[in-house]
Structures are given as C-alpha cells and as structure tokens.
Amino acid sequence: MTTKKLAWAASLAAAFLSIGLTACTPDTDIVPSSKAPPTAAEAAEFAAAAESTLMDLATRAERAAWVRSNYITDDTQAIAAEANGLLTAAAVDLAGKAARYDDLALDDDVRRKLNRLKLAMTLPAPPDPAKIADLARISGSLESTYGTGSYCLSRSDYGGTASDQDCLDLTGMTQIMASSRDPELLRELWTGWRTVSPTMRAEFQRLVDLGNEGAQTLGYDDLGSLWRSGYDMPADDFAAEMDRLWGQVKPLYDALHCHVRDGLAAHYGEALVPEGQPIPAHLLGNMWAQTWGNVYDLVAPADADPGYDLTERIVASGMTEIDMVLSAEGFFTSMGFDPLPDGFWRRSLFTKPRDRDVVCHASAWNLDQVDDLRIKMCIQPSAEDFVTIHHELGHNIYQRAYNQQPFMYRNGANDGFHEAIGDTIALSVTPVYLKTIGLIDDIPDESSDLGLLLSQALDKIAFLPFGLLVDRWRWQVFSGETPPQQYNQAWWELRRQYQGVAAPVYRSEADFDPGAKYHVPANVPYTRYFLAGILQFQFHRSLCEIAGFEGSLHRCSVYGNRQAGKRLNEMLAMGASRPWPEALEALTGSREIDAGAIIDYFAPLMDWLDEQNQGRNCGW
Ligand code: X8Z
Numbered sequence: 378m379t380t381k382k383l384a385w386a387a388s389l390a391a392a393f394l395s396i397g398l399t400a401c402t403p404d405t406d407i408v409p410s411s412k413a414p415p416t417a418a419e420a421a422e423f424a425a426a427a428e429s430t431l432m433d434l435a436t437r438a439e440r441a442a443w444v445r446s447n448y449i450t451d452d453t454q455a456i457a458a459e460a461n462g463l464l465t466a467a468a469v470d471l472a473g474k475a476a477r478y479d480d481l482a483l484d485d486d487v488r489r490k491l492n493r494l495k496l497a498m499t500l501p502a503p504p505d506p507a508k509i510a511d512l513a514r515i516s517g518s519l520e521s522t523y524g525t526g527s528y529c530l531s532r533s534d535y536g537g538t539a540s541d542q543d544c545l546d547l548t549g550m551t552q553i554m555a556s557s558r559d560p561e562l563l564r565e566l567w568t569g570w571r572t573v574s575p576t577m578r579a580e581f582q583r584l585v586d587l588g589n590e591g592a593q594t595l596g597y598d599d600l601g602s603l604w605r606s607g608y609d610m611p612a613d614d615f616a617a618e619m620d621r622l623w624g625q626v627k628p629l630y631d632a633l634h635c636h637v638r639d640g641l642a643a644h645y646g647e648a649l650v651p652e653g654q655p656i657p658a659h660l661l662g663n664m665w666a667q668t669w670g671n672v673y674d675l676v677a678p679a680d681a682d683p684g685y686d687l688t689e690r691i692v693a694s695g696m697t698e699i700d701m702v703l704s705a706e707g708f709f710t711s712m713g714f715d716p717l718p719d720g721f722w723r724r725s726l727f728t729k730p731r732d733r734d735v736v737c738h739a740s741a742w743n744l745d746q747v748d749d750l751r752i753k754m755c756i757q758p759s760a761e762d763f764v765t766i767h768h769e770l771g772h773n774i775y776q777r778a779y780n781q782q783p784f785m786y787r788n789g790a791n792d793g794f795h796e797a798i799g800d801t802i803a804l805s806v807t808p809v810y811l812k813t814i815g816l817i818d819d820i821p822d823e824s825s826d827l828g829l830l831l832s833q834a835l836d837k838i839a840f841l842p843f844g845l846l847v848d849r850w851r852w853q854v855f856s857g858e859t860p861p862q863q864y865n866q867a868w869w870e871l872r873r874q875y876q877g878v879a880a881p882v883y884r885s886e887a888d889f890d891p892g893a894k895y896h897v898p899a900n901v902p903y904t905r906y907f908l909a910g911i912l913q914f915q916f917h918r919s920l921c922e923i924a925g926f927e928g929s930l931h932r933c934s935v936y937g938n939r940q941a942g943k944r945l946n947e948m949l950a951m952g953a954s955r956p957w958p959e960a961l962e963a964l965t966g967s968r969e970i971d972a973g974a975i976i977d978y979f980a981p982l983m984d985w986l987d988e989q990n991q992g993r994n995c996g997w
C-alpha cells in the first residue's frame with residue numbers, strides 16, 4: 378500500500394498526510410464569488426483548480442510523511458502532522474465547495490472528479506482547525522507508537538539475535554514466530570507484541586469520533602460508509618459483493634482449517650489444539666495468524682515434497698536485500714516495463730537502520746506523483762519478503778503507469794487492484810521461473826504439485842477471512858454498533874467467526890488487540906487485501922491466457938512475456954479514470970470480480986483436502 382498515503386485512497390499514495398509549512402495556507406478559494414448560478418464550465422474549472430491545489434499539498438505532505446516514517450522523532454511527527462492538516466483542510470473544504478455543482482448536468486469526467494474529491498480521503502476531518510490539527514497529530518502518533526513498539530523477553534534461550542537485554546522489535550519477533558515450535562515462547566511473543574497497543578485506545582477512540590464527524594460533514598453516515606462508497610457502486614452493494622465472494626471461497630478455507638488444525642494437534646497435542654475448536658492464534662507461524670505458510674512442514678502431504686525451501690535457497694544463494702529487489706524488478710522488465718529510476722535505488726529504504734526508529738511495515742511511494750518511486754521496507758532474506766518485494770514493486774509500477782492521468786485519477790481502478798498487481802506477478806514465481814533465475818537447480822516433477830499448492834494455500838487461502846474481518850470490525854466500530862467498551866471483545870468474536878482462531882490467553886478490555894495490527898493505528902482500510910486476494914488469481918488467469926499458456930494455472934509463469942505485459946500495462950495506465958469494471962474488462966474481458974480463478978487454481982488441493990479430512994471433526 379502506500380501506507381498512510383494519504384488519507385486519500387489507496388495509493389495516491391501517501392499523499393494525504395501533512396506537511397508543516399507554518400506560513401503557508403492553501404489556496405482553496407477557487408469558487409467564483411459571484412452570485413450567478415453555477416455552470417458546467419465553472420464546475421470544470423473548479424475541478425481543474427482543485428486538482429492542482431491538492432497535488433501540490435499532497436506532494437508536500439508525502440515528503441513530510443516519508444521523512445517521518447524514516448526517522449520517527451517528535452519533530453518529524455509535528456512537521457508531518459502539520460502538512461497532513463493542511464492537506465486535509467484543503468480537501469474537506471474543496472469537497473464541501475463541490476456541492477455547489479451537485480444538481481448540474483455535468484460532463485461524466487468532471488462529475489467523476491468531483492465525486493472523487495470526497496472519496497479519496499480515508500480520514501476526513503470536520504472543518505474546524507483545532508479538530509483538523511488534532512486528528513493529524515493523533516493519526517501520526519498512533520502509527521509511530523506502532524512503529525517504535527518493542528517487547529523485552531523474559532528469557533534469553535530462544536535462539537534469536539535480540540540485543541539490548543533480549544528486547545525485540547516486530548521484525549525480530551516475526552522472525553522467531555516464523556520458525557519456533559516452542560508453544561510457550563510463541564505465547565510470550567504473541568502476548569508481548571500486544572503490550573504495544575493498549576496505550577493506543579484513547580487516541581484510536583478520538584480518531585473514530587473525529588473521522589466520523591469528518592465523514593458526516595461530507596454527507597456519509599459514518600467513516601465506514603465513506604470507505605465502502607469508493608467502489609463505483611452503492612456502499613451496501615459493495616458489502617454484499619464481499620459476502621458473495623467470501624461465500625465462494627469459504628468451503629476451501631474450511632477444508633484448509635480442518636487439515637491444519639489436525640496437523641497442529643499431531644505436533645502440539647490435543648490438549649493445546651482440541652478438535653472442533655478454534656485454533657490457538659499463536660501457533661500458525663504469523664503474529665496475526667493471517668498467513669500460515671510457516672507451518673507448512675507440520676501439515677505437508679507425504680511424498681509431495683517440492684524439494685526446495687525458497688527461504689533456504691535465498692539465504693544459501695547469498696542474495697543481498699538489494700539483489701532480492703533487483704530480481705523482482707527483473708520480472709517486470711522482462712514483461713516490457715521500464716527499469717526503476719535511479720532515484721528509486723538511491724532513496725528507498727531496504728534494510729532496518731540500527732540507530733533510529735522507522736516504520737518498518739512495507740510500503741511503496743511516489744513522492745512527486747510522477748516517477749519519484751521508492752519502497753520502504755526492512756527486508757529479511759525470506760520467501761515471505763521476496764513475495765512482499767514483488768507486492769511493493771507492483772504498487773510502484775502501477776503508480777508510474779498512471780502518471781499521465783489527471784491527478785484525481787492517479788490511483789488504482791479501486792484499492793483492491795492496487796494491492797493485487799505485485800501479488801499477481803508473484804504468482805508467476807514458479808519452480809520453472811526460479812530455475813530460470815538460478816535460485817533452484819532442479820524443477821520438481823508434477824507429483825510434488827500438491828506440496829506447492831498446499832504451501833501457496835497456507836498463505837493465500839488462509840489470508841482471506843482475515844482480509845475481510847479487519848474492516849468488518851472497523852465498520853462496526855465506525856457505525857457505533859461496537860462501542861469502545863467492547864472493542865476487544867468484538868474483535869475476538871470476529872476472529873473466531875471468520876477465521877476460527879482464538880487468543881491463547883485471556884483477553885479483556887484492558888487490551889486493544891486490533892491496535893497490534895499495523896493498518897488499524899495507521900488507518901489503512903483493509904478490505905482491499907481481501908479483494909486483491911481474489912483479483913490476483915483472476916488477473917493471473919487472464920495473463921496466462923494472453924501468454925498462450927496451456928496447463929494448470931499454478932504452473933504458469935508469464936516471465937518474459939511482452940504481450941501479457943502490454944495488456945497489463947493498458948489496464949494500469951487507465952488508473953482510476955474509469956469505473957473499475959472497465960479496467961477489469963480491459964485485462965480480463967469480464968466486468969465481474971469472480972472467485973472462479975482462485976477456486977480453479979486450488980481445485981486439485983481441494984480434492985486432496987476433502988480426502989484427508991474424512992472422519993475428522995471439522996469446524997469450530
Ligand atoms: O500491508 C500490506 C503490504 C503493504 S500494502 C505489505 N499487506 C497486508 C498486510 O501486511 O497485512 C500485504 C498483504 C496484507
């Protein structure tokens with residue numbers, strides 16, 4: 378994502394933060410003062426002037442946000458909050474002024490731009506300078522609390538590399554969670570990380586109140602309703618569409634859950650992992666139990682070993698962090714995309730600095746909205762981070778592809794598209810491709826496809842309910858259905874309902890577990906990742922068809938295929954200029970999001986899971 382990118386949607390990236398230019402007040406006074414009735418020509422001029430004002434402020438805000446995220450101090454936070462406040466003030470003001478044209482018949486393009494003025498903000502503030510400043514400060518503070526979080530272990534025999542009296546940051550904790558099979562250590566890490574978030578509660582509550590007030594000023598019921606309105610369809614239809622897609626993939630998730638629980642029970646014992654109950658959330662190899670690929674060895678099919686472990690191969694090959702990024706760039710250039718600009722290599726953050734606090738959560742930026750592309754990531758030599766690098770470069774490639782569009786359209790067709798591009802490319806990181814780039818020596822034969830599919834499902838299928846529930850929780854919070862005194866309880870009800878996982882230790886309202894997931898303190902909407910989880914398979918299937926690939930989808934790689942690259946670029950270059958079904962149609966020929974491709978991809982695995990699960994007491 379582009380992280381905090383703005384408060385504007387997806388990736389406009391980081392744009393909507395704030396810059397602190399004390400003496401500078403945005404010029405939003407661009408509505409004619411005459412009492413004459415509004416005209417379509419005036420609306421077009423207004424839209425153009427608004428774009429220019431916002432692009433300037435977004436660029437300043439993004440620069441301040443970049444510095445803050447790379448160097449978290451009280452001062453950089455203040456500077457970024459100020460810039461963010463200026464941007465928010467201008468955006469809210471302009472969105473209000475656009476109402477003057479509500480009843481006019483306008484050119485489609487002008488109407489679309491005026492609508493997007495409101496929808497581009499993920500955190501609008503009420504038009505009150507004190508509240509704007511407060512919200513900008515709070516949103517920066519929450520993200521910084523997350524970014525600087527750490528936990529000091531009560532023991533030192535965990536085999537990790539913590540310094541400073543065994544105090545670990547999230548990167549260090551993540552590394553141990555990925556490989557440890559010691560349930561007590563895992564439980565301590567799980568609870569330890571969650572000590573960073575209780576202090577966020579009061580600020581988060583204030584963010585909810587002010588964000589709701591801002592959304593209401595713009596005419597929405599609450600902030601969740603504003604978020605759901607950004608998909609070229611009524612907000613309620615969007616929520617129903619997500620339910621429809623979840624219904625399509627849920628049988629696959631249920632089958633995977635059943636098999637994984639059985640494997641964990643075999644390893645840890647039925648007392649810790651009882652049949653018919655949710656899986657304890659600390660045993661799945663990931664801090665949030667959102668992807669499960671790290672427990673592959675506990676649930677692997679017998680006789681279907683792919684014969685390599687990508688993390689081991691990356692380490693053994695001696696690849697540096699930059700080599701990993703070069704390799705991902707090489708995939709895009711093989712399809713005909715231009716190499717990344719020099720500035721990308723000079724300005725990006727690839728590794729965690731030893732001497733200062735940074736926001737390590739991976740993000741992709743375009744600071745001048747043209748081609749000042751960068752990523753910011755604390756890369757570890759792992760298969761997981763190799764995929765994330767492709768994910769981030771997908772954002773950068775998208776950002777550059779739409780940089781000829783007017784500013785209001787420099788964004789994904791919707792935010793799910795933005796999240797899906799790099800993941801789509803990563804689906805082409807197949808054994809054949811890995812051999813081509815020299816990371817493995819032998820291509821495993823087809824008998825090990827099941828192992829590869831299971832490993833892929835542990836990340837891609839396991840993620841889907843998590844991708845859905847984070848915003849189910851926020852939507853309930855924003856609407857008031859979940860009041861502050863039930864924040865944590867409601868979170869765990871959703872975790873149980875959608876994912877079938879449970880906290881390993883007692884949780885109460887003294888905890889604030891949603892705050893231990895980056896996107897909550899950073900106020901990044903999350904349904905986009907669920908959508909991307911489905912879309913990436915649909916995109917992959919179409920690219921493979923365009924490339925003329927015949928065979929099982931999971932064996933297809935579009936590496937080196939310029940025709941596939943050209944068609945992908947055509948969709949990307951549209952940005953947000955047209956409703957997303959048109960962008961989807963440009964690549965896939967269909968205007969509907971469809972889980973058919975992900976279901977086809979995993980069909981052989983589903984058959985196998987059904988066999989394995991016979992006689993097991995599935996569900997929770
Ligand atoms: O936040 C991200 C990206 C940046 S947009 C690293 N992702 C989600 C997460 O980490 O929770 C990618 C997958 C889901």
Ligand code: ZN
Nearest residue numbers: 378379768796
């Ligand atoms: Zn992303």
